[in-house]
Amino acid sequence: MTSQPEIIPGKxxxxxxxxxxxxxxxxxxxxxxxxxxxxxxxxxxxxxxxxTNFRRKYRNVTANPAVSLSIVDPANPYRYLEVRGVVERIDADPAGAFFMELAQRYGAPFGAEPPADAAARVIFVVRPTATSAH
Known part of the structure; x- marks a missing residue:
């Protein structure tokens, strides 16, 4: 997929x-x-x-799909990106495959086993609609 330069600033x-x-x-x-x-x-x-499909955040996004997220650059805490968006869909992930993909991406210290709550795992798919950055 291609990036959305009009929404996410390249830098x-x-x-x-x-x-x-x-x-x-x-x-x-x-x-x-x-x-x-x-x-x-x-x-x-x-x-x-x-x-998961049983925690508060799941109930929040099913009732109101509007979300916002912020990411701070650990090398410069004054550099950050805020992304506003909408949860466009929620995909089932009953094997916990996406959780395991993220665990590998983040170098999680616990083994290569799916989480105990894998059967209840879902994926929030967020479409960015606006940003602010500094």
Whole structure:
């Protein structure tokens, strides 16, 4: 897939391509924000996150698919990218394959076994709609 230069500024693409932690914000049913650090991947068009279908964040995005995420450059904490977007779809991942892909990307210290909650795993597929960066 191709990148979306009109949405993601080229000089900040490295923050999506590197295995950095994104802080993913969703909106709770009561309107309050919820933010968690998350593993992710970027394919040039979509940002994907692994999650489960029984936690709060899943309920948040099924009720309101609007999300925002921020990534800070660990070498320069004043350099960051914020991406606003929408969860375009939620894909089932009952074998935990995407979780394992991310575990490898991030060099997770636990073995090559799928997570215990693999049967409940899903993938949030986020389409970026706007950014701000510094």
């Amino acid at each position: 900040f693409l490295d923050l999506l391509e590197r295995p950095l932690i994104a802080h993913l914000a969703t909106v709770r049913e009561d309107g309050a924000p919820q933010v968690n650090p998350m593993w992710f991947s970027w394919d040039g068009a979509f940002i994907r996150f692994t999650h």
